[in-house]
Structure formats: C-alpha cells, structure tokens
C-alpha cells in the first residue's frame with residue numbers, strides 16, 4: 001500500500017458491467033478486450049484479471065512487452081503490431097501476433113509459423129495486408145485464428161463504415177481463419193452486422209461513450225487529488241504562472257497535488273472542475289507541472305490534506321478539454337495510486 005497524494009479510483013463493477021453490456025450488444029459473437037497501453041492507463045493486469053473472471057477470453061495488446069507483462073495470467077493475447085525479428089526470441093506461450101504486412105507473414109512462416117491472427121486493410125490505410133494479396137494466396141497454409149480488420153470512422157455516420165463492412169464480409173471463407181473480427185467499441189454500436197465472430201472493445205470498457213448504443217456505459221476511472229495548501233487570495237492578486245487568473249474579489253483557493261505531468265494537461269487551465277461531495281470547485285489559472293489551483297469559496301470546511309475528485313466523465317471531459325476520450329485515460333501518469341473498488 002503506497003500513499004501518493006494522487007489516486008485513481010477504479011470501479012471494478014462498472015468495468016465488468018461495461019464488458020457485459022458490450023458482449024450483449026455483440027449479437028452472439030464473442031467479446032474480447034483491448035488492453036494495450038496498460039489497459040488504457042487503468043492497469044492492464046487488474047483489467048485482465050477482472051474481465052477474464054467475467055468470461056472474457058480474447059485480449060489485445062500493441063507490442064510484445066505488453067504481452068510478456070500479462071503472460072502469467074494464462075489468457076489468450078493477440079499482439080496487434082505483429083512480429084519483428086527482434087520479437088521472435090521471447091514470446092509468451094499464450095500470445096500470438098496479428099500479422100499486418102507481407103514481410104511479417106514471410107517472417108512468421110520462416111520462424112516455423114503456428115497459430116496467428118491476420119489484419120486485413122479494408123480502407124483505413126493504417127495497418128493490414130491488402131485483400132488482393134489474400135486473393136493471390138499470401139495466406140495459404142497459414143494457421144489463422146482470427147482474420148480482422150479495423151474501422152476508420154466507427155464513431156461517425158459515414159458511408160465508409162458500410163463499405164468497410166462489405167469489403168470485410170466478402171473475405172469470409174477465403175482464408176483458413178476460424179473467426180472474423182471487425183468491431184471496436186463504436187463498431188459494436190453500429191449494429192449486429194458489424195459483430196462477426198468476435199468484437200474488440202477498448203474505450204467503452206473503460207467508460208468511453210461514442211454512440212447512442214453506449215448510453216448504459218458507466219464511468220470507471222475517477223482521479224482524486226489531495227489538497228497541499230489552502231490560502232486566501234486578495235482582490236487584485238493573481239494565481240499561478242503568467243497570472244492568467246486575477247482575483248476580482250477575495251477568493252479562497254486550494255492547491256492540489258496534480259499537474260500536467262500527471263496527465264492533467266494545460267487545456268484544463270481555467271476550465272477543469274473538481275468536486276467536494278456535490279460542491280463544484282472550478283480550476284483557476286494555469287495548470288502547472290505538478291500543481292493545480294481550484295476556487296473553494298463554496299467549501300469553507302476544506303483543509304490541507306482533504307481529497308477532491310476531478311470531474312472526469314469521458315465524453316463531457318473530452319468536449320470540455322479538446323482531448324479525446326482515449327487521451328484522457330492513457331495520459332494518466334504513474335504517480336496515481338490505482339485503487340480498485
């Protein structure tokens with residue numbers, strides 16, 4: 001048990017309920033979980049433990065070091081960035097690559113092959129092999145668990161979604177893949193046709209809401225910061241770097257152990273909000289590297305050592321800050337004690 005002046009409260013029941021909701025939206029398909037970037041900043045090991053206990057069987061990370069950090073948990077892990085020569089030597093037994101390029105396919109075959117996944121590009125032009133290369137026999141003889149593709153604009157209503165779905169659907173039966181997988185969190189909410197055999201939610205597991213289908217998704221992560229000092233600022237005085245806040249009247253402020261080095265970025269300057277119970281406390285002035293000031297006139301009893309909760313509902317906080325829901329979570333630093341309840 002450490003005692004940082006910063007803690008990230010994590011709601012394990014909400015995480016599991018979110019996964020169950022996404023599974024139920026997946027039209028009978030299996031529902032996996034993207035846990036790359038340390039479970040979107042929440043802590044991949046704790047996320048995997050909880051979701052595996054709830055019945056989740058397919059986990060996705062970006063790179064092999066992430067798979068190694070989960071190796072002892074005994075779950076099936078797909079490594080989305082595939083395999084480099086440098087990755088071949090140290091591979092946990094339950095992890096397999098998602099092959100993205102002709103070169104990766106060649107490398108995997110040369111290394112002896114074995115079970116793998118394959119990413120096919122259906123229009124995003126990020127990762128994946130071309131459907132024409134599949135038609136030309138590139139994957140013949142490969143032992144493929146899941147053929148997958150990725151949607152570029154699943155959180156928008158654009159024709160590209162249906163174009164990608166159709167381009168993917170025609171590949172059914174064209175490879176030896178046992179399963180097909182297309183949908184991320186937003187893709188699951190596009191409708192039953194997008195689920196195929198396996199879905200791959202990430203952000204919605206962690207409280208992200210992007211489409212109407214995500215209405216029942218619950219917030220999982222709530223940052224809390226301790227008050228380092230309470231002080232009175234006289235009318236006409238300033239608070240913080242570059243004096244962006246000038247007190248128009250005598251103002252009570254609390255200075256929190258939280259700053260941009262913790263992922264509470266400067267876009268929250270003069271905009272963010274903390275809470276003490278139901279009392280809203282506005283962030284004032286610039287966010288510093290390790291410190292943030294809030295006005296606490298509305299909370300006379302708050303004192304040094306008390307804890308405040310930052311407003312961090314993902315869609316609303318993304319709209320307020322200009323950051324994406326993903327950045328809000330993955331930016332949270334390791335000075336937070338991650339406390340699951």
Ligand SMILES: *Cc1c(COP(=O)(O)O)cnc(C)c1O
Pocket residue numbers: 034036080150183184185186200201202203204
């Ligand atoms: C990150 C990722 C996901 C999960 O996406 P969300 O938008 O977080 O649901 C699914 N598939 C792939 C290939 C990814 O890289």
